[in-house]
Amino acid sequence: MEGYYDVYKKVPPYAPTATSTAVPLPTVTHAPPQFEHITSEGHHALWVVFVLMLLSTIAFIVFSWKVAIPGRLLHQLMTYIALTSTISYYVMVTGGGWSFHPIWATEEHRHDIPDTHHLVLRQVFWVRYIDWLVTTPLILFALGALSGLSGSNILNTIVANVTMNLTGLFGAYTCRGKYKPGWYAMSWVAFIAVVWNLASNARATAQRRGSAKVYNPLAIYTIAVWIGYLVIWGVSDLSRTLSPDGEVIGFGILDLLAKPVFGLWLLFSYRKVREADVHVDGAWAEGFGHREGLLRVGGEREEDA
Known part of the structure; x- marks a missing residue:
């Protein structure tokens, strides 16, 4: 509890308190809950990642200003990704975006000794999952636009990604440990x-478009980093072999690799290959007030009326 107080300046909820030992009859008491939460080490790591995310957001905004609107799509996507993570990490460093999740842990014993059970209250940062539900679809949309993937396949990839994030959230908040592996x-x-669409459909499209030189390394890099997320989730929320401090540090490193590093790599590499350019005209660049060539209700062009 001392580490908890150092970070949040208060005792954890459900903390055991001293009670009188004078009881008239023998009683059976349960062991106090075991708290698993970040300490000052994890809190400092959150501050480091927040500052780096903030600097990345400012850098992406500056880069966007230097590009004409028709070619600004990827720059804006990277800005939104970094901005969302900056906000989520600010929530965490200021003491929000988490809750204690109860887990009934079972300890198995040998020599016919009955198994024992105790309550574990583990700190879960639910704001991470909100972050990932916003940023990972934007990353996939950027990769899809870079490769020239069809809108249908981009949507399929994003839906699979959202499913991956939601099942991770539900697993983190499952009280019975035996259901977490499901x-x-x-x-x-x-x-x-997600991997199938990136490694098969999008790769084939990028090959036909001529942007494979830029797309393929970024797709492989993204797949490798995202495997890291699943591994960290498995050894933290699933098996609880990784401490909350280690979880914060691990996810923080992966977030920096998956967002600022990915974004800088993307923006500096796609300009070198003409076929990888993502250029959007029409209402995206000119606005919905552009009236040339509009049709009247009767079907005649406005300039002919």
Whole structure:
């Protein structure tokens, strides 16, 4: 509890308190809950990632200003991704975006000794999952636009990704540990669907378009980093072999690799290959007030009326 107080300046909820030992009859008491939460080390790590995310957001905004609107799509996507993570990490460093999740842990014993059970209250940062539900679809949309993937396949990839994130969230908040592997397996199945679209459909499209030189390394890099997320989730929320501090540090490193590093790599590499350019005209660049060539209700062009 001392580490908890150092970070949040208060005792954790459900903390055991001293009570009188004078009881008239013998009583059976349960062991106090075991708290698993970040300490000052994890809190400092959150501050480091927040500052780096903030600097990345400012950098992406500056880069966007230097590009004409028709070619600004990827720059804006990277800005939105970094901005969302900046906000989520600010929530965490200021003490919000988390809750204690109860887990009934079972300890098995040998020599016919009955198994024992105790309550574990583990700190879960639910704001991470909100972050990932916003940023990972934007990353996939950027990769899809870079490769020239069809809108249908981009949507399929994003839906699989959202499923992966939601099953991870549901697994993190499952009280019975024996059900967590089921959610974990669902996350892997959804991730395989994402990988299939990136490594098969999008790669083939990028090859035909001529942007494979830029797309392929970025797609492989993204798949490798996202495997890291599933591994960290498995050894933290699933098996609880990784401490909350280690979880914060691990996810923080992966977030920096998956967002600022990915974004800088994307923006500096796609300009070198003409076929990888993502150029959007029409209402995106000119606005919905552009009236040339509009049709009247009767079917005549406005300039002919």
